[in-house]
Every structure is written in C-alpha cells, then in structure tokens.
Amino acid sequence: MVADIADNSYVFSYDMPDIRITGVHEKLSLRMVIDGQEALSENYYPDNDNAVILCNPGDIINEYFVRPELTDDDTWIALSPMTVQLSLSDSETAADYTLYVFYSRYHVSFEPLTDFMFYSRYKVKLIRLDNIEHLSFFVSEKTKVFLDVIYLELGNSIKKTVELKLPEANRMAAYNISPVRVSGLADVQYDNIISYDMRITNGTLTDLVRYVIDRRSYRDTHQFLYYNMFGLPEAISFSGLVQYSPELVGDIVDMVKQKRRFNPFFNDLRTVNTGYLDENKYQALIDMITSPVQYWHDPSSLPTEIIITDIDFTHTKMGNQRVNVNLTFCPANRKYHVFDRASFGGGIFDYTFDRTFE
CATH class of the missing domain: 2.60.40 (Immunoglobulin-like)
Known part of the structure; x- marks a missing residue:
C-alpha cells in the first residue's frame, strides 16, 4: 500500500491534488491529524483497481488554519506550516506520512x-x-x-x-x-x-x-485590511469618492390599528469608488473582496470589521483604458453604534454672547 505523496514535503494547501492510495487490501483505515487535532478518521473500501482516492484534502486542511489577528501593533507576524499527519492501514500493511502545509486560497505559481x-x-x-x-x-x-x-x-x-x-x-x-x-x-x-x-x-x-x-491631496481616502491569499495581513487604499446610502431596517407590523417597527436598526451602507487601478492593484482588490474577513481602517479609531454587500466591477478589458470600480459595505457587527460624550468645559465667552467666535 502506497500513497502518491512525498513524505516530509512542503506544499501549498490549494495546490494539493487528490491523494491516491493504491494497493489497498480489503479495507483502508485513514486518520488525518492537523496540528494535533483529529480532522478525519474514516474507513474506505477500494475500487476495482484496489485504490482509494481522498478528494480535496487542501479544503479539509484549510478549515483548521488559525488566522493571525489583523493588527498594526507587531513588528512581524510569523506563521509556521500546518503539520498534517496521515496514518494509513489495511489488513496487511500500514504507512504514515507527514506533510507541512502552508495555507493558500489560490493556485501558486512557485513552490513553497x-x-x-x-x-x-x-x-x-x-x-x-x-x-x-x-x-x-x-x-x-x-x-x-x-x-x-x-x-x-x-x-x-x-x-x-x-x-x-x-x-x-x-x-x-x-x-x-x-x-x-x-x-x-x-x-x-x-x-x-x-x-x-x-x-x-x-x-x-x-x-x-x-x-x-x-x-497628493485627495478629498477622501479609505483603507481596508484583509487576509491575503496566504492568510497573512495586507492592506489596500482607495482614493475615489464615497456615497453614503444608510437604510433603516426592521419589521413593520400592524398592532390594533397602529403600526410598530420591531428591532429597528440603522444600517450604515457606503459605496466606495476605488479610484483608478492598475492591473496589480486590481488583482489585490480581488484578494481583498474574497478575504474571509475585512476591516475598514480609520486612523482616528480602531479598525472596524465590515461585510461587503455588493460590487460593481463592470469595465472593459484593461489596456490603455484606466479602470475604476465600486464596492458597497457596512459594519459586520450590528452593535457598532457608540454613544460618546465629553463633559462641557465652557466657551471663551459667557452665555450672553452668541457662538460666532467659538
């Protein structure tokens, strides 16, 4: 019994092919342990060629990836590869394999x-x-x-x-x-x-x-933090205009000839224009919108987790034409509202004056 993987090899998770195990007798017992956690423990029966195929192992492994915190506090953030141990056994033989897997969301054009x-x-x-x-x-x-x-x-x-x-x-x-x-x-x-x-x-x-x-002087700039294709922090900034389109949500019902709104919520929707993009930044933008988590970074406050609700990426094929696109987002947490008040310290004039010079 043998699997078509190299023991003690380094791989990107998205590039992992299906694992084919050949020479299986009667029944295969397979156990997968990822960083000490049991991810899979199953029995499989071989096909007519005495083979068992484990499909999409990278998808299983990615579920056990622990993302680092999106922060600006650390000098660096380091990620060790996930240690994946495969234990195989049938009625006659047993085999163990160890893989070192780096998280990836796309195919990678180079080796780890x-x-x-x-x-x-x-x-x-x-x-x-x-x-x-x-x-x-x-x-x-x-x-x-x-x-x-x-x-x-x-x-x-x-x-x-x-x-x-x-x-x-x-x-x-x-x-x-x-x-x-x-x-x-x-x-x-x-x-x-x-x-x-x-x-x-x-x-x-x-x-x-x-x-x-x-x-250069811009009317407005917005920066977003996200996880790149390797699960590490990255940032992207846009200089286009922002359109605010908040909405009031909540169920409206009739109660004894009177309307009431239940669970009213003010949803702060914003549509950001990216400004002009070159091809590299356009690809980085795709990385950002497909990230499992995104944060909006306002230098005056802590980063706020957001959810992208809509995109408008309609454009002609890139060439000499400059491309800009739109994305709409809102806070991911419904409890984002804050009541903030500082005590009144008085002005430079007493109450008999108006506030012209305040």
Missing part, C-alpha cells in the same frame, strides 16, 4: 520554500503616511531582508539601508512596514521619507518592492 521572493501583487505601491502596510515572504536560513529608505535632510536626498531582524526559519512572515514603523527602524524623521525599498535575497536571487509616499 521560495526564499528570495515577496508574496505581493505589487512592484511599486503608492502609500499615505498614515497607512498600515504589511509585506509577506518566506523565511529560510539564508533569507535576508533589507530596507532602503530615501529621505530628505537639509534639502538633500539621502539613502539609508537597514537589515531587518527576522523570525525563526521555515515559516511565513508578514512584516509591518508602515511609514511610521519604517521611520523608527531607520531612525529617520517620519515626515521626511520620500520612498523606501524592501529587498529580499537568499544570497543569489533577489526580489524588490518599492513604496512611494503619496502626498
């Missing part, structure tokens, strides 16, 4: 353990000074990541390079590279940063993502 590549849609990304930013990559024993900061000092542009401290090897990591964090890492003035590059290398091959500070 690729230690010279950032897991990002972007080559160049425009960001605001108050943005939250994370960048994902795999950490091996050879991985080195450098931060090259371009900033102004006395009217001159200066470059400063810092090597970043990394978590332990053989795991995924999302590094916090928001401008505020970068200014502390490089020990440069926050407002003086022009751009910064993130470089990753294993000593031979190198990848780079460039972040350029966008100081």
Whole structure:
C-alpha cells in the first residue's frame, strides 16, 4: 500500500491534488491529524483497481488554519506550516506520512520554500503616511531582508539601508512596514521619507518592492485590511469618492390599528469608488473582496470589521483604458453604534454672547 505523496514535503494547501492510495487490501483505515487535532478518521473500501482516492484534502486542511489577528501593533507576524499527519492501514500493511502545509486560497505559481521572493501583487505601491502596510515572504536560513529608505535632510536626498531582524526559519512572515514603523527602524524623521525599498535575497536571487509616499491631496481616502491569499495581513487604499446610502431596517407590523417597527436598526451602507487601478492593484482588490474577513481602517479609531454587500466591477478589458470600480459595505457587527460624550468645559465667552467666535 502506497500513497502518491512525498513524505516530509512542503506544499501549498490549494495546490494539493487528490491523494491516491493504491494497493489497498480489503479495507483502508485513514486518520488525518492537523496540528494535533483529529480532522478525519474514516474507513474506505477500494475500487476495482484496489485504490482509494481522498478528494480535496487542501479544503479539509484549510478549515483548521488559525488566522493571525489583523493588527498594526507587531513588528512581524510569523506563521509556521500546518503539520498534517496521515496514518494509513489495511489488513496487511500500514504507512504514515507527514506533510507541512502552508495555507493558500489560490493556485501558486512557485513552490513553497521560495526564499528570495515577496508574496505581493505589487512592484511599486503608492502609500499615505498614515497607512498600515504589511509585506509577506518566506523565511529560510539564508533569507535576508533589507530596507532602503530615501529621505530628505537639509534639502538633500539621502539613502539609508537597514537589515531587518527576522523570525525563526521555515515559516511565513508578514512584516509591518508602515511609514511610521519604517521611520523608527531607520531612525529617520517620519515626515521626511520620500520612498523606501524592501529587498529580499537568499544570497543569489533577489526580489524588490518599492513604496512611494503619496502626498497628493485627495478629498477622501479609505483603507481596508484583509487576509491575503496566504492568510497573512495586507492592506489596500482607495482614493475615489464615497456615497453614503444608510437604510433603516426592521419589521413593520400592524398592532390594533397602529403600526410598530420591531428591532429597528440603522444600517450604515457606503459605496466606495476605488479610484483608478492598475492591473496589480486590481488583482489585490480581488484578494481583498474574497478575504474571509475585512476591516475598514480609520486612523482616528480602531479598525472596524465590515461585510461587503455588493460590487460593481463592470469595465472593459484593461489596456490603455484606466479602470475604476465600486464596492458597497457596512459594519459586520450590528452593535457598532457608540454613544460618546465629553463633559462641557465652557466657551471663551459667557452665555450672553452668541457662538460666532467659538
């Protein structure tokens, strides 16, 4: 009896094919344990070729993935691969396999353990000074990541390079590279940063993502936090206009010739236009709307979990034409309303004056 998987191999969950177990005698007992939790314990009878096929194992494994918290507090977030143990036995033989599985929601064009590549849609990304930013990559024993900061000092542009401290090897990591964090890492003035590059290398091959500070004036900007295709934090910002279309919901009934509304709720619906998108940001937007959880980030308050209720992605095929799309969202938690009041401290004039100069 043998399974068509390599023992002690590293794989992305979405890329896992069906597991075919051949040479089964009479009945197959299969047990799957994921990070110490029993996920499957079943008996199977083989087909005419004495084979058993376990379909879509990646879907089973993804259900046991524990997502990290979406936060801006940590320097990095590290994820070890899920340890998947398969125990197989029939009337004559037994076999054990161990797999190390990284979470993924899409097919991945490269193999796990690729230690010279950032897991990002972007080559160049425009960001605001108050943005939250994370960048994902795999950490091996050879991985080195450098931060090259371009900033102004006395009217001159200066470059400063810092090597970043990394978590332990053989795991995924999302590094916090928001401008505020970068200014502390490089020990440069926050407002003086022009751009910064993130470089990753294993000593031979190198990848780079460039972040350029966008100081253009927008009427409104919105940033959303989400889980990228590897289950790690990422952020996306939009500069288009926002249309507010709140609605009052609740059941209306007639009671003794009088109407009453039960469980009234003010649903704060908003439709955000993304602003113009290039192809990379369009793909990142798809990652965002298909994330299992999304948060709206307002710099003046804590991130609020939202639910996307509708999208309008109607557009012609990308070419020379600039594309923008709309998405509608509302708070995910019905208990999002807050009563906030500060005590009145008085004005600079007494009550006999009007409030013109307040």
